[in-house]
Amino acid sequence: DVKVTQSSRYLVKRTGEKVFLECVQDMDHENMFWYRQDPGLGLRLIYFSYDVKMKEKGDIPEGYSVSREKKERFSLILESASTNQTSMYLCASSLIRQIQQYFGPGTRLTVT
Amino acid sequence: AQSVTQLGSHVSVSEGALVLLRCNYSSSVPPYLFWYVQYPNQGLQLLLKYTTGATLVKGINGFEAEFKKSETSFHLTKPSAHMSDAAEYFCAVSARYGNKLVFGAGTILRVKS
Numbered sequence: 001d002v003k004v005t006q007s008s009r010y011l012v013k014r015t016g017e018k019v020f021l022e023c024v025q026d027m028d029h030e031n032m033f034w035y036r037q038d039p040g041l042g043l044r045l046i047y048f049s050y051d052v053k054m055k056e057k058g059d060i061p062e063g064y065s066v067s068r069e070k071k072e073r074f075s076l077i078l079e080s081a082s083t084n085q086t087s088m089y090l091c092a093s094s095l096i097r098q099i100q101q102y103f104g105p106g107t108r109l110t111v112t
Numbered sequence: 113a114q115s116v117t118q119l120g121s122h123v124s125v126s127e128g129a130l131v132l133l134r135c136n137y138s139s140s141v142p143p144y145l146f147w148y149v150q151y152p153n154q155g156l157q158l159l160l161k162y163t164t165g166a167t168l169v170k171g172i173n174g175f176e177a178e179f180k181k182s183e184t185s186f187h188l189t190k191p192s193a194h195m196s197d198a199a200e201y202f203c204a205v206s207a208r209y210g211n212k213l214v215f216g217a218g219t220i221l222r223v224k225s
Binding site: 004009031033035040041042043045048050058092094096099100101102103104105106 | 116118121144146153154155156157158161163202206211213215216218
């Protein structure tokens with residue numbers, strides 16, 4: 001079974017803090033994705049990566065950056081957290097020629 | 113570009129009744145279509161997917177969906193709801209030769225005893 005893990009299930013940070021969300025997959029998938037999930041808005045793509053050190057902006061990249069130094073790990077970085085970044089963050093991965101994505105359990109981030 | 117509209121942010125059914133969750137998509141290229149389910153405090157789990165071939169797709173837990181190109185729809189059904197089906201359901205679309213998913217806003221299914 002594909003396993004996608006996220007470093008924290010719940011996280012509380014203060015406004016202005018630098019926040020790191022980590023995602024690791026164990027199936028040698030090329031593609032990795034970061035989404036945020038908000039009620040009534042579904043999942044919106046923040047960034048994705050199709051290879052080590054490669055990244056592309058999704059639909060809502062403002063206020064976020066990403067890092068992919070190893071194939072299995074994809075990090076989402078909030079350089080200066082703001083209250084409007086309070087949300088559920090979901091990581092996903094997929095093979096390069098497969099559309100199906102496998103999701104982690106999510107990190108619920110609260111910025112106060 | 114692709115987009116997904118899920119009709120009804122909340123759907124309530126009685127246990128044993130038919131479940132129908134509606135999804136309409138827009139895509140300028142042949143689509144791949146998906147339904148995911150999210151149980152409370154969990155990530156998304158794939159229910160079923162349409163890629164090519166048979167337009168009636170069967171998934172896990174007794175769910176199925178039918179791809180209707182003429183109606184640009186991919187509605188999810190289950191003949192008899194179970195209490196364990198209570199969850200949020202997401203429809204998603206991808207371009208056949210792309211690798212990004214576009215999600216609908218989600219439908220929360222409530223099952224009444």
